[in-house]
Amino acid sequence: MSETAPLVWIGAAGLVAAVLQLRRAWGLPRRSAAANGIGWALMLVGAALALAGNGAWGLAVASLFGMTTAALLLAHAGWTSPKGKGRASDRKAHMLPDKGEPRRLGRRLLTFVLTIPLAFVAALLAALGVRALAGMAGWSEADGNATALLLLPLLWGILAFWLLMLPRRGAQCALLAIPAAAGFGLILVGGAI
Amino acid sequence: MTPAISKQAVQRALSGHAAIGLLASALLYLICLTGTVVVFYQEWQRIEQPDAPEMAAITPDAVQRAVAAVLASEKGKPATTHLYVHMPVDGLPRTTITTDHQAVHVDADGRIAMPEENAWSEFLLHAHYALNIPGLVGMTIVGIFGVMILALSLSGIVAHPRIFRDAFRLRARDNHGVGLADWHNRLSVWTLPFSLAIALTGSMIGLGAVGAYGLAAAFYKNDVEAAYAPIFGKEHGADASPAPLANVSAALTWLASNHPEVRPTYVILHDPQTRGQHIQLIAEHPRRLIYGETYQFGADGSYHGKVGMSDGHMGQQLAASTYNLHFGNYGGLPVKLAYILFGLALTVVVATGTSIWLGKRQRRGLHEPRLRAGWDGVIWGVPIALTLTFLARLLLGNGAPLIAIFWTLTIAIPLLAMFGRPEPRPKRLIQRLFVAALLAALIVAVTGMSMV
Structure with a gap:
């Protein structure tokens, strides 16, 4: 790393400072928008500088500095924390039924089918569909194909999360149908099939 | 931070978080743990076979001799379709030649030294990549677990409205589940950039084949190679009639004199000793996330251009960056150590998630x-x-x-x-x-x- 751009090191220092500032801001007795803002601004500026220095490589390296700083602060917090008497959360996750509760296997299975294969x-x-749109917009095949390969897991993860946040089956079906129909339509218009 | 999220939304996010987490828990834990251990893939190989010849570099002529020696040792067997030379790099300073039939280490003079014996490292890599399931099925399943980490990260943030505000509070000595929950939540927050990067790149790699089949079906008349070609370049047509061995040495010499700043990591010889043979050199570019650029040469060692992983389309650079970003081999030992630390943290997050759920049930009298x-x-x-x-x-x-x-x-x-x-x-x-x-x-x- 001998020829690493100075901006990467400055960006890494910015990310370290950002974590330290957030530690200070979140430890204040009252919430301070200014203190929080400084922390987040330092994080943005640090990331931008590292990116400007050596591109994605610079950003990846600098972010490791920020996370390592946080890990050290956490280790210190864990090491110095007194033995407490706090009561742990008993919030129910409704994953398995408690005694006497119905199993609702059909409902659970349907949720699985919606979130995994259908999503x-x-x-x-x-x-x-985005790949087809990219082709129609004049993007290169490489950019279009790589975007599709990136979007597949990203959209699936977002859909799986979003589906579980929706209380009604109708809304869940709509959430799946809209991107699927839009994508299929775009493929028909811009694809080879 | 107190975001305006309703109690119902928080409860639904917690239910979703638990549902995905518990469904995926055991295999996700296995994938995270093997992924952490395999960061030292190169070092494990050195431990497995400590007496293999090592060298900081190898001359182009020695590589040529080694390729010729390996092919000569396979006389009487069906001709290999590809021959790979692993060039010495900092993490694994060994020259190893792999064909369809064997893998051998060679010494600095290009003589065959011994067979490669790295079964445990390969097993470990395959356990992480594909749960040791052959074909594309295992990789796809592992890719799905990457998607699960993405969904778990999103639902975890929404399910814990104070997760950022409490990001530096670690009551490690509290009993009754408080300490366990703190470990889970704190490590999740501070490894979030790492976890998202690992999950997204891992799921891109794992689901790449499925995505490529989709692309092929929709845009390339079911030709999967054609779907990959705009990103990784296309295979040349084969001509099986015999020909003298390609001049690998000339290709390596050309690269060293025209691009002294890059370091060749692999030589790939396609269809050796046929008229259709051609050479590809994969070379690492310093301070880049891409695994390398592919430089292409004819059988006589003449330069035919590069694929464009380093300076071609943004999509090519993005696709080429997923591997190093996922495996942490873009900055030597310091980056590997950081990946071990954060990989271990992610493994602990997965492990404690189910433990927290079990603890809650126990506290409710179950x-x-x-x-x-x-x-x-x-x-x-x-x-x-x-x-x-x-x-x-x-x-x-x-x-x-x-x-x-x-x-x-x-x-x-x-x-x-x-x-x-x-x-x-x-x-x-x-x-x-x-x-x-x-x-x-x-x-x-x-x-x-x-x-x-």
């Missing part, structure tokens, strides 16, 4:  | 010793299985049945804990077994004991 199909169609 | 014992069996059984496979490799040699040993133990230990001795809680016993296995492996590795 995958919707994400794939949407990603391919 | 007595489930089998579930608890089974999870103890997973958390400590997987490291035991990994350590014992390593021990088997050292004692029994490169042909030890590593996959069978690993998966038998990984499945048997939790089952034994659940049904053999769920009470008193078997955690301590399994931990002791792990320490014993670790010590045994360490002693055997240091003393060089072997049964073959």
Whole structure:
């Protein structure tokens, strides 16, 4: 790393300072928007400088400095924390039924089908739809294909999370149908099939 | 930070978080743990076969001699379609040639030294990449677990509205689940950039084949190679009629004189000793996340251009960056150590997630010793299985049945804990077994004991 751009080191220092500032800001007795803002601003500036210095490599290296600083602060917090008497959360996650509760296996199975296979199909169609749109917009094949390969897991993860946040089946079906239909339509217009 | 998220949304996020986490827990834990250990993939290979010849560099002429020697040793066998030369790099300063039939180390003069014996490193990599399932199925399954980490990260943030505000509070000495929850939440927050990067790149790699099939079906008349070609370049047409061996030395010499700043990591010779043969050199570019640029040469060593991973389309650079970003091999030992630290943190997050859920149920009066014992069996059984496979490799040699040993133990230990001795809680016993296995492996590795 002998020829690393100075901006990467400055960016890394910015990220370290950002974590230290956030540590200070979040430890204040009252919330301070200014103190928080300085922390987040330092993080943004640090990341931008590292990116400007050596591109994605610079950003990746600098971010490791920020995370390592946080890990050291956490280690210190864990080491110095007194033995407490705090009561742990008992919030129910509703994953398994308690005694006497119905199992609702059908409902659980349907949720699984919606979140895993169907969300995958919707994400794939949407990603391919974006690829078709990219082709129509004049993007290169490399950019279009790589975008589709990136979007497939990203959209699937977002859909899986979002589906579990929706209380009604109708809304869940709509959330899957809209990107799937849009993607399929775009493939028909801009694809080879 | 107190974001405006309703109580209902928080509760739904917690339910979703638990549902995904519990569904994925055991295999996700295994993938995270093997991923952490495999960061030292190069170092493990050196430990496995310490007497293989090492060199800081090898001359182009020595590589040419080595390629010729390896191909000569395969006379009478079906012609290899590809020949790969692993060039010496800082993490693994060895020259190794792999064909369709064998893999051998060569010395600095280009003489064949010995067969490559890195079965444990390969097993470990394959366990992480594909759960040791052959073909694309295993990789795809692992890719799905990457997607699960993405969904878990999102739901975890929404389910814990104070997660950022409390980001530096670690009540490590609290009992009754507080300490466990703090470890889980704090490590999750501070490894979030790492976890998201690992999950996204891992799922891109794992689901790449499925995505490529989709692209091929929609845009390339089911031709999968055509879907990959705009990113990674296309294969040349083959011509099987015999020809003298390609001039690998000339290609390496050209690269050294025209691009002294890059370092060749692989030589790939396609269809050697045929008229269709051609050479590709993959070379590392300093301070880049890409795994390398592919420089293409004809059989006579004449330069034919590069694919564009380093300076071509943004999509090519993005795709080429996923591997190094995922495996942490873009900055030498310091970056590897950071990846070990954060990988271990992610593994702890996965392990504590299920433990927190079990603890909550216990505090609500649900007595489930089998579930608890089974999870103890997973958390400590997987490291035991990994350590014992390593021990088997050292004692029994490169042909030890590593996959069978690993998966038998990984499945048997939790089952034994659940049904053999769920009470008193078997955690301590399994931990002791792990320490014993670790010590045994360490002693055997240091003393060089072997049964073959």
